[in-house]
Amino acid sequence: MSAGTDAGTGTGVAEGVLRARAYLMRLAEPPAPRLAHLVALLGPVEAAERIRGGADLGRHVGGEVAGRRDVDRVDADLDAVRALGGRLLVPEDAAWPTAAMAAFEHPDLHGSTDWVAPLGLWVRGPGSLATLSDGAHRSVAVVGSRAATGYGKWVAREWSASLADEGLTVVSGAAFGIDAAAHRGCLAVNGATVAVLACGIERAYPAAHARLLETIAAQGLVVSEYPVGTVPARHRFLVRNRLIAALASGTLVVEAGARSGAARTALAARDLGRLVMAVPGPVTSALSVGSHHLARQPGVSLVGSVDHVLEDVGPAGRLATPPARPRGPLDGLSMPAVRVHGALRGFATSTVGALARESGVDPRAVPAALDELAAARLVVPDGERGWCRPG
């Protein structure tokens, strides 16, 4: 990936902070808003010490950590990730995606306290998260149906490759269908891609994507807030989706059926203040129903090309090229000239008077119109009898 690296072992972060966050991240099932609040208040080290020391945490924080309060696997978790060549990225690290995570302070989230930033991220691969949405470097989340059609997968693959060529990072979830096509399109052009998982980063899920995930870990970045050993579960996909939305400047929904997790990720992205884009498809396709429904919601834009995506999420001021219009022979002519040209019948010769009558153009304006048409080689004089089309 082009923009720096998160590799190394928490450079510049105190080991105590890293260990405290590793402890806290296993303690509660994300998102744990009360625990996050406690950590923000006390700092990770003191929060971890109090919980380990058996302090009374009150009903709310207590409820979040009660199921796992006796679990303490800091060494095992850090060792396991280091053995994979990965590391724990924490907010105290310069490589933390601070700009992206600021999404969780977006005003539209007030009252939705479940939407908190992760306490840390387990990461694997040479890629960087820090610069994803800092203005200089942009990223797009490409999401959609697992049961995607060939059309959807083609769009995900080709557009992701083009976006990568433009220097954007493609974020997705490594699932079947659209996700995999997006990662693959990006990898095919040696682009930057980030897979955000709903399980531990050591796990190949789905199993058929073991090789894809290895390639992403070798060229890009595999990311999860779940400790090693965590298995995927339904609610974890929903929770993971908020991270995909936050890490990208905009979320592109390629195909979404009527019951679409992708469309929900997209609307979640909107609540985080992110751009949401829907790719159209045939109205006859069940897998475009969700996309078209989405495109009618406020704050969602329709994108019919990579140019549209770049216009929406690319560097400010970049505008899509309007569709190229093939030129016709009458382009650029004045309306009187177009009307006089239309009044010429086949290859017959017409007088100025007849052309004025047929076209309704003021007879005094007909000669100028004929000059214009003659210059464009659309009429020729026929001796003194009048004018006709060139034969």
Next chain:
Amino acid sequence: MSAGTDAGTGTGVAEGVLRARAYLMRLAEPPAPRLAHLVALLGPVEAAERIRGGADLGRHVGGEVAGRRDVDRVDADLDAVRALGGRLLVPEDAAWPTAAMAAFEHPDLHGSTDWVAPLGLWVRGPGSLATLSDGAHRSVAVVGSRAATGYGKWVAREWSASLADEGLTVVSGAAFGIDAAAHRGCLAVNGATVAVLACGIERAYPAAHARLLETIAAQGLVVSEYPVGTVPARHRFLVRNRLIAALASGTLVVEAGARSGAARTALAARDLGRLVMAVPGPVTSALSVGSHHLARQPGVSLVGSVDHVLEDVGPAGRLATPPARPRGPLDGLSMPAVRVHGALRGFATSTVGALARESGVDPRAVPAALDELAAARLVVPDGERGWCRPG
């Protein structure tokens, strides 16, 4: 057609008015804003008298009528149309589409003086224009590429049939491709359809649509502001398109290429204060490029179904049904129940403590979650050892 009829011969309109307008309509090529202004000022009878009498009309009105000032074919024009079973519909007639024509007073047109209402309309067929956009009865213009794909023609035909079934009138231009498919879909369900021509109403243009136009004239309405004998010409299509836009409550663009007259009609419709809707298609289709570009413009909505069209142009308050979401087994369960269910592994039996640890749910909340899952038959007790999935 369902909503009244314009048949008969100018019921209630003075013959002098009818004759004056027939004279004026041949005098200038539409749209003739200066002549329209003169007629509005003096009334059609006095305007016609002054012009016939050779009055000095000033440079502007004079220029509009100069080419044809010696043409006077009132009797021939009225006779020809009556011989076809048609008539001249004028603003003084109760059947004039007053509400639709009010579009030409829309504020967005200020400064675009070319956009004036026609001086009259030559009509043929049992249909009515008067009630098209009066609130009780709605109409949709269905437009698009002449070189439409099978997909586009399918959408135009099926959606027009459905809109007709819902009591809406479908307005189009009788061209190849989308236009013809729209008229045919409407006729197939005995719906109301209006063809607005860029030539005289006696003319079959394109020639291949002679039978289609006869059917529309027999069941619906064929309309033109051009006198009998007028041949189609490039500029007349542009001028005609403003009438299609004005006569419909909304304009639906089914397929539009990069160089699209349909898209221009649609944006013209927007300037008239009309709704503009774009039908999506595959991003790989050259004939959807214009539609997708259009859908990104302000004031244009994307429609993925007939329900969306009805939501946009139908009776106020009618909302599209959200896409039906197939129900899943975990729908409606609380988040703790979803999390506990996800913590059950295969058919193995788990204790409350193990389920709390795996799911991160407060152990005190696990029994309630299990009760919820048991009620939904998603878990069963396994004696005193714990809980498992029903096998």
